[in-house]
Amino acid sequence: MKHKITIGWLYPEFMNIYGDRGNILVLQKRCTWRGLKAEVKLLELGFSEKELYNCDILMMGGAQDLQQKIVSDDLLPKRKALSSIIEAGVPGLYVCGAYQFLGNYYKDADGKIIEGLKIFDLHTVNPGEKSKRLIGNLTTRISMSIDSPLTTLVGFENHGGRTYLGKKVKSLAKVLNGHGNNGEDLTEGAFYKNSIGTYMHGPILPKNPHLADYLIKCALQMKDRSAILPLLDDTVELNAHKAIAKRMGIEI
Amino acid sequence: MKNFLLIFLGKLILKLSRLFNLGSGSTWPGHIAISINPNFTTDVLRKSKSKIIIIAGTNGKTTTSLLIQTILEGAGYKTLHNKSGANLENGIASTLLEGISLGGRLPFDFLLFESDENTLPNLLEQINPDYLVLLNLFRDQLDRYGELDSIAKKWKKGIYGLLEKSTLILNADDPQISFFSEDTRAKTYFFGIKSPLSGSSIAHGADSIFCPKCSSKLTFSQVFYSHLGIWSCTGCGLKRKTPQLSASSHYPLEGLHNKYNVNAASLLAKVLRIPQSSLNKSLTRFEPAFGRQEKLIVDNKSVQIYLSKNPTSLNETLSILNTHKATDVLIILNDRVPDGLDVSWIWDVNFENHLSKNTVISVSGDRLWDMSLRLKYAGFKKIISFPNLDDAIKNSLENTRPGNTLFILPNYSAMLETRKILTGKKIL
Structure with a gap:
């Protein structure tokens, strides 16, 4: 295959607390193993929004509070550009802090409203220190069709905020074991156009190769509608996936 | 008076747990002392001139x-x-119980x-x-x-x-x-x-x-x-x-x-x-602490254990392995309470920059598949995954040629387990 996939990594220096680099590595390797060219574009603080239009897949991870504040000041002015490419169907993966930030707003523990990018129709509430953080392994069933016999997702979650989905987004998955978006309604993550928001790290893509391939396939088909992805040997990936699911009482 | 009884009781428990080899009893006598008198540590230290x-x-x-x-x-x-990594409050109280005289000195x-x-x-x-x-x-x-x-x-x-x-x-x-x-x-x-x-x-x-x-x-x-x-x-x-x-x-x-x-x-x-x-x-004349670059001879083979528990410590260990041109490596990753339940940090380790990609790396522990996966994406070509730790250690020892060193890189609970298998003794 002669296509080239450009993976835009939003704020690698700031938003990288939970091993999210793994997601980038997986996207990159799974392209090159199939003979696709893959380039990783680092979109650091102060990047030009024009660069967003050259990206075929986007990825943004989570961060500590302080770093997140710095990043939101940088990204808010680029909202229109980001929104337009997400609306156009450019696939992306937004984890934890990034996921929350793409929503309408975040209400912090003191009740203060922090504006979001308003791209995903959802909001997040931090119930304060009296409520426990939602921490642990998480196993879910994917809500949408991604063309794979494997329909579960596994990961690790660690978040204080509770996210509630609005009408314009679907949930990414249904919680089988763990907390998910808010620990109440059994939803996990959000799915909008071809973009995915999720609390799953671990990071999410290595142990969920079907989700990684879904993102790559979306990116590829925006260039060539007839493109297909050859299968790879995912023995180790599936062993890692099954080991967590099994531990949580879910047989694959 | 209350503390005299506590000290007596605590010392008794320490002795008993040693006698029956209940993991040397390094933290729970302290746990009991604190739950009876929450100010136990402060009380004891206030009277001390140390x-x-x-x-x-x-x-x-x-x-x-x-x-x-x-x-x-x-x-x-x-x-x-406070030895043996007993570095929480109950471990510190236990250490005091061990060192204190019955008279509270x-x-x-x-x-x-x-x-x-x-x-x-x-x-x-x-x-x-x-x-x-x-x-x-x-x-x-x-x-x-x-x-x-x-x-x-x-x-x-x-x-x-x-x-x-x-x-x-x-x-x-x-x-x-x-x-x-x-x-x-x-x-x-x-x-x-x-x-x-x-x-x-x-x-x-x-x-x-x-x-x-x-x-x-x-x-x-x-x-x-x-x-x-x-x-x-x-x-x-x-x-x-x-x-x-x-x-x-x-x-x-x-x-x-x-x-x-x-x-x-x-x-x-x-x-x-x-x-x-x-x-x-x-x-x-300093000798390293257990599991920290600790050298052992097992079955006439030289073994060195490098506790590697977070991105920085694993990165540092890998750069030492580079200088040794290590050929025999066993990485063990657990996800128990003392290790942290979340293993995503292994993706922040720069495996890519270390060791020849033809190095044979054996992998074991609760999260062996996560570690195997990490190494696969780092480009290593010879990864052997062992669901059972005994097998992993036995096989790695057998494959280590005389004159070579087997480098074992465990995280915390994996290090304790490994040492137990290698030396037959429990530490904690």
Whole structure:
């Protein structure tokens, strides 16, 4: 295959607390193993929004509070550009802090409203220190069709905020074991156009190769509608996936 | 009176648990003592004339404590130290129970407590140490400790409360640690290291790259590893202090991280006016703590165990393995409570830059598939995964050729298990 996939990594220096680099590595390797060219574009603080239009897949991870504040000041002015490419169907993966930030707003523990990018129709509430953080392994069933016999997702979650989905987004998955978006309604993550928001790290893509391939396939088909992805040997990936699911009482 | 009974009871439990080999009983007598008298530790220490040294940091506290103990004992002082990684409050209470006389006396010149990151703020509320040695802060077990910034905030509060008679021994090269000198009545001293091989760029996975004072980005003229180096702030001008000590006479352990540990201990020795000749002698005869570059001979094969528990410590271990051109490597990854339940940090380790990609790497532990997967994506071609740890160790030993060393890289609980298999003894 002669296509080239450009993976835009939003704020690698700031938003990288939970091993999210793994997601980038997986996207990159799974392209090159199939003979696709893959380039990783680092979109650091102060990047030009024009660069967003050259990206075929986007990825943004989570961060500590302080770093997140710095990043939101940088990204808010680029909202229109980001929104337009997400609306156009450019696939992306937004984890934890990034996921929350793409929503309408975040209400912090003191009740203060922090504006979001308003791209995903959802909001997040931090119930304060009296409520426990939602921490642990998480196993879910994917809500949408991604063309794979494997329909579960596994990961690790660690978040204080509770996210509630609005009408314009679907949930990414249904919680089988763990907390998910808010620990109440059994939803996990959000799915909008071809973009995915999720609390799953671990990071999410290595142990969920079907989700990684879904993102790559979306990116590829925006260039060539007839493109297909050859299968790879995912023995180790599936062993890692099954080991967590099994531990949580879910047989694959 | 109440404490007399507690001490008696605690000592009895310690003896019994040793007798029946219930894991040497290193923490639960203390747990019982604290649950009966929450002020047990403070009560005991209030009556004691021993000087108190607390050692904290993400990496290196056990090694540094042992170095300090070796140096003090070499200089003729009597010390009590919370061994075996019993670095939570109950471990410290247990150590006191072990050292105290039935009459409530502590016949020691120095009490050495290594403290877990989360325990330090509570400990500082109960104890005003004479010396507080702070090594570093790296990301570690986010599911248990939370984010680095929030730990630093809690530490700062504790350090703010220290009295004038306290002395802080701080790492000048760690911006967060160095910043603790700004807001305290305690005397402060700084240690650092020298390294000719350092670059000036920050590698992936570094933590404190923002100013602890004004949050601007820091610049580094030298990076030793992770975020340790010669730093200054582009915003407020805060910068690294010149260390009083950045070289020691002898380094008994390999790696830059151990240079820091040795220099921290040497600086404390200087502050305590321990003669240079005595210090030199102690450093030369130092033996590593269990699992920290510990060398064993098993079935006539040489084995070295490198505890590797977070991105920084695993990165450092890998760069030591590079210098040894290691050919036999076993990595063991568990996800139990003392390890942290979240193993995503392995993706922040720079496996890509280390070892030949043809190195045979055996993998085991609760999370063997996660580690195998990480190594696959790092480009290693010969990965052998063992669901059973006994098999992994047996096979790795068999495949290690005479004259070679088998390098075992476990995280915490995996290290205890590995040692038990290799030596037949339990530590905790």
